[in-house]
Amino acid sequence: MIYPLAETLRLSLFREVDNSAVFVGLANFADLFFDSRWSDQFWNALWNNIYFFIVNMLVQNPIGIALAALLSIPRLRGRSFYRTAIFLPTLLSFVIVGFGWKLILSPLWGVAPTLLDFVGLKFLFAPWLGKEAYALTTVALVSVWQFIGLPMILIYAALLSIPEELMEAAECDGVTGAAQFWKIKLPLILPTIGIISILTFVGNFNAFDLIYTMQGALAGPNFSTDLLGTLLYRTFFGHQLQLGDPHMGATVATVMFLIILSGVALYLFVIQRRITRYQM
Template structure:
């Protein structure tokens, strides 16, 4: 029997393929290409090989800022991993418990900040935390903790952690909903059988529910990793491209912005910006590869 090419499948896939190629694949390939060129004062580009990467990693004028942004980005990611995802798991477990009143209303309220503009989120939190007209000091006074108030967004030691917690508050609804969907998909017969055997709710959660949602927990981990190492908008909306104070909130996204477009006294360089973007891509690619090689394979073996 002669097989014909499934043209109908190609027709349906073509729009998605074209959009992906134009807006994702081609810009990525062109960025990789541009990173191997250098720009002269006249704007002309010439082949430079690995010179941009040597400058980025070896020239103190570039490497100090790059590694500072990398360290801050790792801290930004770890705060989300240690606070946002466990909190999302806790909230999802509570919402999936039978008998919780107004669970849907709570889910909507927690998920709502993810739908708001990051500019709005940043502006609101700046008003709340402002030492001049913010309400945070007064609210801490209600519980007799006003002595702990400080200009957290204005201090080098606390600015990055404050911005990270603002981001956690905004996006905790995403892991909550993903984990919640996985929890309610667990068959009731398994949970009921465990109760019949005399298992406590705490033991059921850790020995039955959590192992069954490990793929979802892995998904939330990799989404958190990719999202955090692509972060830019919150830092920029609150602290600007300089990511102050004294670059203490600088991450790879804001460092790339200054390298590519320039800012104030810093002159932008498209080729150096492309090198920074390529390094960001390699970091994300490396993290995703580690996840799929060491974690996803184990989860697949566990499922079999």
């Protein structure tokens, strides 16, 4: 892992001139940020990636926590079935999920229009993957569907690890139901929520497979679903009329690495310490 990372960092500091690598320092980064040949697509992909992460963070994780809380209720019947059914999509490959949802949402042969028509809501259907305004949100929600089982199962395990004596003491003090979850359980599972958050951050800023499967390397329509991962692919390897540039591709990869490193460092040295201090 160390050698490819070091080689990527080295490539980002060079440029191909007359079939030879010439050291240019940070010139590739300046081009990526400010040269219109690269910057338009880069900033578009970065903002799309931030939006993609926000959707996953605000939809996937709260629903996962709510499902875990419901599944931890001892009186709930069929908990094992629900747990397995919700977690199952996480085990599927991106190719299966991407092509499956692409078929489901197709306005020509997809089942989504038929199902909406069956319940009298066909007027709500639109070619969501083909409209710039909705495509990224649609892909993000497909990602939520696939990975919602991960926060659910982690939070579920954290809830089961809470000592029963603590819950009995809370009940003796009159803390029951929803109040018991908010006042007792939630503070105890904050470290697990923090881990889920940073895993979501890293996974979303490394996202590539689902977008490539559903929208192709050009992340259409009109780059509306373009993320840093698809931009890296096109820049490094080239696509259609765009020639590949390993040095600029390495520059994009380095920026992705620095973004992820910054997020992880923020969690480890700021958020994690505050959570530990809060628990103490």
